[in-house]
Amino acid sequence: MSGLYFHIPFCRQACTYCDFHFSTRRQQQPAMVAAIRQELQQRAPTGPTGQMKSIYLGGGTPSLLSLSQLESLLQAAQANFSVDPAAEITLEANPDDLSLPYLKQLRQLGVNRLSIGLQSFDDSHLQLMNRAHNARQSRQCLEWIRAAGFDNFTVDLIYGMPRQSPKHWEGQLAALAPFKPPHFSAYALTVEPRTVLAHQVARGTLPAPEEETVAAHFDYLQQWAAAQGYEHYELSNLALPGCRAVHNSAYWQGQPYLGLGPGAHSFDGKQRYANVASNPRYLKAIQEGQPTGTSEWLRPEDHLNEYLMTRLRLDEGFAWADLTERFGSRWAQFVRREAQKHLKAGRFQEAAGRLFIPAAWRFHSDGLAAELFALQPTA
Ligand code: SF4
Incomplete structure (x- = not known):
């Protein structure tokens, strides 16, 4: 069983806590899509064998791509691999990129699962994180997702925000409840080095998350999720029965996957391969027919x-x-x-x-x- 991962390295703006690879300079978006297609064609002959059971468009923010750009990537996957007709095809999307027509067209392209970077239903927290959307858009996109016919989707939430009380976190889960997502991820806010958040904490303009409070949030999450019928199958991931993530589960089970795009990782069952996490260097490597990354032999x-x-x-x-x-x-x-x-x-x-x-x-x-x-x- 294999999976295919596309890393789309662009974002509208930088969230304060994020240490993923992305750029807010989006002029290179068309060239990047072409380069990722080229990388796919180059690596397909030596890539994972057998049927692809999942395709995951992550990032960065894949929902910044136009429908034709997304279509060209999915077509390249179909043309170069044997993709299971029942494969899980997930697109990560931010609420501010979504509209009902766009969602309906995504379904026509074959996307059958969405992963929504919602993070919060509270405007003050969204602003603190420098997210590009607001709480109204958080709610609106969940209604549109259902209206567009997506019955498989997941939502990201962050807890352990600076000064977030247990009561506030309970309110966040209560706000999620009416939408009953088949799957959601709940992440404790982590202060990653070299992020804006790390500077804010170091300067004392924001307090670091307190472990005791974060643990209380996690306890409540466990109780709430069980009462709502969710299986807490991975530390940060919860699913209704039968709705676990195929792509991520394969990754956690050590299955091979091919990762394309700057900063993407691949695993062939023995060896890992890491693409360079720089858009200009990745594009240059593709143009010059050079390797896009390095192999890592694991002891x-x-x-x-x-x-x-x-x-x-x-x-x-x-x-x-x-x-x-x-x-x-x-x-x-x-x-x-x-x-x-x-x-x-x-x-x-x-x-x-x-x-x-x-x-x-x-x-x-x-x-x-x-x-x-x-x-x-x-x-
Ligand atoms: S949208 Fe996602 S990838 Fe982009 S900066 Fe925010 S958290 Fe990071």
């Missing part, structure tokens, strides 16, 4: 660490048999030994041959996974 322990980090964010964790098959019994024994004290303390649980983090400890998933990291197995 077994790096693979294992990544496996633990992604799998322990899933509600189902991982199966000991799977870990042993992938990494061998020495590494499996190493992880088992490291897990013991956490099992005794109830921070991990085992059932049906799987190790996972119980709901009460899920907020700490990343830190707990890191506790198992394999530096070196003992002889």
